[in-house]
Amino acid sequence: xxxxxxxxxxxxxxxxxxxxxxxxxxxxxxxxxxxxxxxxxxxxxxxxxxxxxxxxxxxxxxxxxxxxxxxxxxxxxxxxxxxxxxxxxxxxxxxxxxxxxxxxxxxxxxxxxxxxxxxxxxxxxxxxxxxxxxxxxxxxxxxxxxxxxxxxxxxxxxxxxxxxxxxxxxxxxxxxxxxxxxxxxxxxxxxxxxxxxxxxxxxxxxxxxxxxxxxxxxxxxxxxxxxxxxxxxxxxxxxxxxxxxxxxxxxxxxxxxxxxxxxxxxxxxxxxxxxxxxxxxxxxxxxxxxxxxxxxxxxxxxxxxxxxxxxxxxxxxxxxxxxxxxxxxxxxxxxxxxxxxxxxxxxxxxxxxxxxxxxxxxxxxxxxxxxxxxxxxxxxxxxxxxxxxxxxxxxxxxxxxxxxxxxxxxxxxxxxxxxxxxxxxxxxxxxxxxxxxxxxxxxxxxxxxxxxxxxxxxxxxxxxxxxxxxxxxxxxxxxxxxxxxxxxxxxxxxxxxxxxxxxxxxxxxxxxxxxxxxxxxxxxxxxxxxxxxxxxxxxxxxxxxxxxxxxxxx
Numbered sequence: 001x002x003x004x005x006x007x008x009x010x011x012x013x014x015x016x017x018x019x020x021x022x023x024x025x026x027x028x029x030x031x032x033x034x035x036x037x038x039x040x041x042x043x044x045x046x047x048x049x050x051x052x053x054x055x056x057x058x059x060x061x062x063x064x065x066x067x068x069x070x071x072x073x074x075x076x077x078x079x080x081x082x083x084x085x086x087x088x089x090x091x092x093x094x095x096x097x098x099x100x101x102x103x104x105x106x107x108x109x110x111x112x113x114x115x116x117x118x119x120x121x122x123x124x125x126x127x128x129x130x131x132x133x134x135x136x137x138x139x140x141x142x143x144x145x146x147x148x149x150x151x152x153x154x155x156x157x158x159x160x161x162x163x164x165x166x167x168x169x170x171x172x173x174x175x176x177x178x179x180x181x182x183x184x185x186x187x188x189x190x191x192x193x194x195x196x197x198x199x200x201x202x203x204x205x206x207x208x209x210x211x212x213x214x215x216x217x218x219x220x221x222x223x224x225x226x227x228x229x230x231x232x233x234x235x236x237x238x239x240x241x242x243x244x245x246x247x248x249x250x251x252x253x254x255x256x257x258x259x260x261x262x263x264x265x266x267x268x269x270x271x272x273x274x275x276x277x278x279x280x281x282x283x284x285x286x287x288x289x290x291x292x293x294x295x296x297x298x299x300x301x302x303x304x305x306x307x308x309x310x311x312x313x314x315x316x317x318x319x320x321x322x323x324x325x326x327x328x329x330x331x332x333x334x335x336x337x338x339x340x341x342x343x344x345x346x347x348x349x350x351x352x353x354x355x356x357x358x359x360x361x362x363x364x365x366x367x368x369x370x371x372x373x374x375x376x377x378x379x380x381x382x383x384x385x386x387x388x389x390x391x392x393x394x395x396x397x398x399x400x401x402x403x404x405x406x407x408x409x410x411x412x413x414x415x416x417x418x419x420x421x422x423x424x425x426x427x428x429x430x431x432x433x434x435x436x437x438x439x440x441x442x443x444x445x446x447x448x449x450x451x452x453x454x455x456x457x458x459x460x461x462x463x464x465x466x467x468x469x470x471x472x473x474x475x476x477x478x479x480x481x482x483x484x485x486x487x488x489x490x491x492x493x494x495x496x497x498x499x500x501x502x503x504x505x506x507x508x509x510x511x512x513x514x515x516x517x518x519x520x521x522x523x524x525x526x527x528x529x530x531x532x533x534x535x536x537x538x539x540x541x542x543x544x545x546x547x548x549x550x551x552x553x554x
Contacts, residue, residue: 004040004043005043006110007034007090008075010075022117026183027115030090031090033423034423034426035070036068037420038068043069044071044072044080045072046074046077050072056072081101081110084110088114088115092116093127094114094140095131095133095134097112102135102445103454105445108139109437112140114142117310120306120307120374122360128142129160131157143180144180145180146180146331149331157178161174181425182422184418184423185413185417187319187418194319194320204295207249207251207279213249215296215298216248216297217296218254219253219254219292219299221257224375224378225371225374228303229304229378230269232383232385233300234271234272234273235272235273235389237392240389240392243389244393244397248277251278251281252265253283253288255283262280266280296322298323299313299314299318299326300324304381304382305374306378309330310331310334310335311326318335318412319409319413325395327383329383336409343387343390345384348381349380349381350380468523468539468542473522474546475520475521476512476515476552480549487549488512501537501540502538502541503538503541508541508545
């Protein structure tokens, strides 16, 4: 069992701003869980921006100090991935990471593991499919968060590799492992927020609810084009009130991607739920959100969008002890069992064929945005409003049913979706991939670089008259004086551009002075006098001096 893990995190810090996307929230929660419960001795956070390890550790730790040592490094430090044995990325794009591993000759040294948050955007699907073209191996994996995602991605790889075989010949189906591992929640933290009778009483009083009033709750982005069309939820709330013999209250704790969309939601609420009381709660306020977990009686989420893949909010609701009424859609049908933790309302989509293909092509041709593409598909995805209303009404009419289903939901989270349990599955996956690496025959390491975008001076080698090699000869151009030449002494601002990749001015001056009386000199002979770690920067320094007219070459 590996005691280390490397995480590929493109940004620097891990903090979340307002209106955070679900994938960012889920990734941060996963990183925290891996650091707190993964039983790793060391966690390497590899970032694009230099970030102090103490800052990362402060974000990841909970009430108790971390026992896992946090280290930070550059995304380019593949040695850390080699030492850890696994390089994990909180998205599903493995191709470039695989080529970087291949370029370093480390194919069998560590596994690559990605995580799917959505499979709807065409660009995301293309990134996932690239795993069949990159040097990805059976000891690599892309985690699917639900059976629905697994089935969809399996079909994607099957269709894509069938095409590759037909196009180029061959019977192989190159693809990574596709394990099913859910996302998780901090059960104890959410339960503690929900189990506060005094807070429940105060929050409900502030909303104008009596002791016997029933409050349904939504949590998440209030986006009709990327999350859920609100009209079916409003209609279900209204019909449930009639079935139960009293109007329900509905609190929408969320945020609008565009504030102007609030008018659309409020207008829809007035039209579809005229006798129900709607409450608009700032879902970016953690205090208010915590109060809603305590105040609510039922959780409602009739998601209808292909952008949704797993759905953390219903799992959080179950952790809060709330029964759930949700659409029978992708990850929801995995996390919620109909009749046990709540009720699932059936969904309906058109058969494949026009105009859905046209909608996709309009997006691929950049005629429509992704939001327009997903939103228009959602407008033609139906959720059974009647079934949702009946589930709401049954729960509204029976406090005992609410308690039983709420308790069942919390127990389901405890057994399956608490991060403490989810992380065990991650550890088992990492260990199983390591065993696959150990048992696999050595793969071919050709080509070492990606033929499409490998080394830019190779890819564009035909642009130049010639390339600098060991046999190239260089000499100081006549009339050049290192003591007065502007490239060496003036400090021109433009001269410093890109300096990190070559020798600095302090090292270039003695180099030129040593060449001034040497006549033509072979580059290979010069580099033989330079320590190996400095040879690349010396080579780039020589070309820069040629560029500035200090050196001549032949």
